[in-house]
Amino acid sequence: MQFYDIVNSNFSQYYYTFACSLPIMSDQIKHECGVAFIRLLKPLSYYQKKYGTALYGLNKLYLLMEKQHNRGQDGAGVATIKLDIEPGKRYISRHRSMASNAVADIFEYIQKKFADIQKETPEKMQDAEWLKENVSFMGEVLLGHLRYGTHGKNSIENCHPFLRQNNWMTRNLVIAGNFNMTNVDELLQQLYDLGQHPKEKADTVTVLEKIGHFIDTENQGLFDQYKREGLDDNIEISKLIANDMDVAKILRKSAKNWDGGYTIAGILGHGDAFVMRDPVGIRPAYYYYNDEIVVAASERPAIQTAFNIPIEEIKEIRPGHALIVKRNGKVTEDMFSEPMEKKACSFERIYFSRGSDASIYRERKQLGRLLCEQILNTVEHDVKNTVFSYIPNTAEVAFYGMVEGVHKYIKKYQRDRLLNREDKISEEELTEVLCMAPRVEKIAIKDVKLRTFITQDADRSEMVAHVYDTTYGLIKKDADTLVVLDDSIVRGTTLKQSILKILDRLGPKKIVVVSSAPQIRYPDCYGIDMSRMGEFVAFEAAISLLKDAGKEDIILGVYQKCKDSAGLPKEKVVNYVQAIYEPFTDQEISDRIAKIITPKEIKCEVKVLYQTLDNLHKACPDHAGDWYFSGNYPTPGGNKVVNRAFVNWMEGKNQRGYM
Template identity: 60%
Template sequence: MSDPLKHECGIALIRLLKPLEYYKEKYGTAFYGINKMYLMMEKQHNRGQDGAGFASIKLDVKPGQRYISRVRSNAAQPIQDIFGQINDRINQELLENPDIKDDVAAQKAQLPYIGELLMGHVRYGTFGKNSIESVHPFLRQNNWMHRNLIMAGNFNMTNVFKLFNKLVELGQHPKDMADTVTVMEKVGHFQDREVRKLYKKFKAKGFSKIEASPKIAEELNVGKILKKSARDWDGGYAMGGLMGHGDAFLLRDPAGIRPAYYYQDNEVVVVASERPVIQTAFNASFEEVKELDPGKAIIIKKNGTVSLEQISEPLERKACSFERIYFSRGSDKEIYQERKELGKLLFPAIMESIDDDIDHTVFSYIPNTAETCFYGMIEEGHEVLNRQKRDYILAGEGKLTKEQVDSTLSRKLRTEKIAIKDAKLRTFITEDSSRDDLVAHVYDVTYGVVKPEDNLVIIDDSIVRGTTLKKSILKMMDRLHPKRIVVVSSAPQIRYPDCYGIDMARLEDFIAFKAAIALHKDRGTHDKIVNEVYDKCAAQKDFEDEDVVNHVKEIYAPFTDQEISDKIAELLAANEINAEVKVIYQTVDNLHKACPKNLGDWYFTGDYPTAGGNRVVNRAYINFFEGNKERAY
């Protein structure tokens, strides 16, 4: 993506189903779980590089022994940092106690981080400061083993203020209004309540406190706790939790916005944000890794039993399409094919933009996430070219000369690596003019392959803000002196903010919104429509979420997609580009064809999957109108 976005988070959960001695004997190490967690977190580093955290729980330890360990980092390379710390701690303990080198029971008793239950998290900070306090997992501590709670997730709630107030009404005093804190405190509240009920039950039956403890662990109803906790949640989430006595869960939102996959064999139960991560780490097949259904939780009891439970009534499935276009690892079998299909479906519009002149067109892509779409685009281009060759030869009715046939067969698509990203170039000077000059050179180009009579087609996976295109890529492409530059987006026009975990919160940042506003100015409708939409949004401030209407759609309503695309091309090219510039976006219909299981398209259509989305988009418009830079949720 030419416009970098902070987004998502990645979560990994491992439950070892055998004693640690089993893994020592079979795999040569009692650190099997830690090693697998490191691999799973590294394989999800694409989902977060601002922070990382790891937590573990040891099962069946004696009172007085430490059974919960946690480490977090917001260092420049947080995954390496936390596992470096883990490695240093373990090695130091082994150095001081060499007699436990091959004694697994002693290692479990004395070494930190070794345990049967492990959870890891990688984070992008989509909003606010990237302090260590914001890094997952979060820990809620208590001397009662069953009331300890560790939580981490890939989520964002649209109604955090409402959730905060609910906690206050319960008599709590949350330390922060962040959605992570409010969610954990809600789960913790019902966890505490359930533990108290069970204790009273067993006390009435004559159990002593120490006798009641294992019975509470056995009968604690995790599904019931989650159902009560999630009742008021509005957002997208894949949320994992570990309870001190050894129960664990991962819960997915009822619209399936955020992804979650799981795998189980006789040695482990594993949950992660991405399927290929589990496939790689545990050598599992595509079919063995299952997707967790919307609104369901996978619950792993302390005794190792695993169940799937419907926690929230499922809504219409609206799994995030950006997962497929950009965020998820392209090594997933389905995602790879979907991205190729996105490129393929764009080719008819590309042909129209170059006046069907394949012979004088160079095709390329913005590295690196658009590469797979590029392959699909080129495959379809080969099909088109082969049909042209066939039709020409057949039309010759056997009268073509050898030279004419050879010339026809030699025609091919001209594909080149044009844009080269200089990953090490940093805009270290903050003064505006210096920064702009450096930004303009973040990408370099390959010289000598584009001719003045050529079209240059370059595909990107999405165009969000257009900043890098305007300040860098188009300028660099123009240095090659093509006749025409066609910028192709495998995603549709991004018109509306996200509120479920992706850093796209401000309307005025979107190049599509800027283009619509510019078109209103051109047509003399700007003041009227901008004020009318503001008034309608403001009038709904105190409405219940279910009653709010997305009035921002009215900004785009008078214009066709093509009119907005043309205006975007005009805004991006400004007066500095000599070549003609065209911009092609994917259609929403084609997006759905390519990604039929991930129909969450609110970024493009404004059709939010939860009730809180309309309130957020209207709030974002009010912020735009009032010049308020605050977050809309």
């Protein structure tokens, strides 16, 4: 089905169904942004002839964006550039939307440009060159973006792609990205020093203007060179500039002082394009190309699905490198910044990225398996009186792995019981041993139709308690232990206000809440919307323990060190907040978290277990980025951000630790 067929269908029903299938966890975190890039390497007529439509690129862009819908529902945008267009004709098109179904809204807008043609002169829909000449968005270079908004900054002006316009074709720039810079103040100062006056204090503006500045510099340098060589024809010089621009050099100069996590895609007005990835490899980026197309995206399965490409043919853009596609179709992967130790974001694997990626699916199952020893020890290996379940829906794959781990334990138990006996086993005992199996049930159910629209706080709290429902009749009252698996426990609010209350109604002896991620202790500053210390129940637990132990001096000492480090260069700053957690074991903090999230009115005991850092790295060996768990930030700016976040918390400032 092509995008112009889909957009004519009943959107409200389609998107309600789609939204209900999106991942849900007890503490929902805003998703990452998503990038989709396509460069058609053949004339549009080629795709008309081979695939039956000149809209091949738009159709594929639509698919790439829909298959990454999980990465942002707050807005979207599309930009295209036409190659080899005569002066005086529009060659850059852009449209952005903040509609609840933003991707569909954008492509419905584009589809309308073809509706009258299809109705009045359908033969022109078969004329690729006519469409390119007369209809916007019929370009060979296409860029799409999905975004989420942070801290209320959600307006059409914040939606990517961003456009830097100029009357010189080679000075135009379109960018879109999944990124966050930690040192915006420093980057802004550099722009001021260049004589610029940015209109906004935001990393998107600094990135756009920094790249734009060096595009201008490259243009002027080439122009001066050709003039020195005796060329007087400015039209010819413009063509030479378009051919000879060194995109890798522009990116090297632009990114020299960037500190952050990023995948940034850009298109220059004449058709050169790039997709660049940060030197640590924090944000994901994948690509594929053949003699027809070049495609890049934030998620590998999106490329696999949209183009039916085997997984082994899709490559990952290396940290510190940029995929560069020249106007003439030449494709290279060039280094623009010295790669550092790779610290790809592990939260991508636990939660953000689509679980349909083969590697991510295996890793999430392994996360579940590696929790089994902790879980079995906590329930004292009483599998007979334990029910295993999960919080819908993103914990489901890890749950499969956990159940496999329990099955493995049971098989070992059966083997030991049957082989290591001196006496003959009775038929009754044999039947009991052979019938032993984990009790696996779907206990918690998300009621997606319920909306907490009542404004009064008391009423809202009452409504929140009913967002989840439960399956009755599966728990033996006062006898069973209920184990529920979640992706992560960030704030613990939904557990306290809703989930634990409804599970307690079932009458379990004990509830064991298990997180497939380690304790989230520190803010993220590379794109995830977890930026304030007070949001983390692990931090609340540590502060509570320090106060109970009479160790407030540690809190004040960390505060003073963070304040004193504020004026230091980021390279000299360390993470002083780690001292908050040092006096306590992981289990002590977990036990205090259990106390914090347990509602006063429930009857059963609540226990909380977290994944260990060691097991996280075993499950996700190629994604070692764990700063939100360990406090070990991969860039100097991260330490500055966590210290600022702690100062903000101490001073009662409800703001993030970065710009």
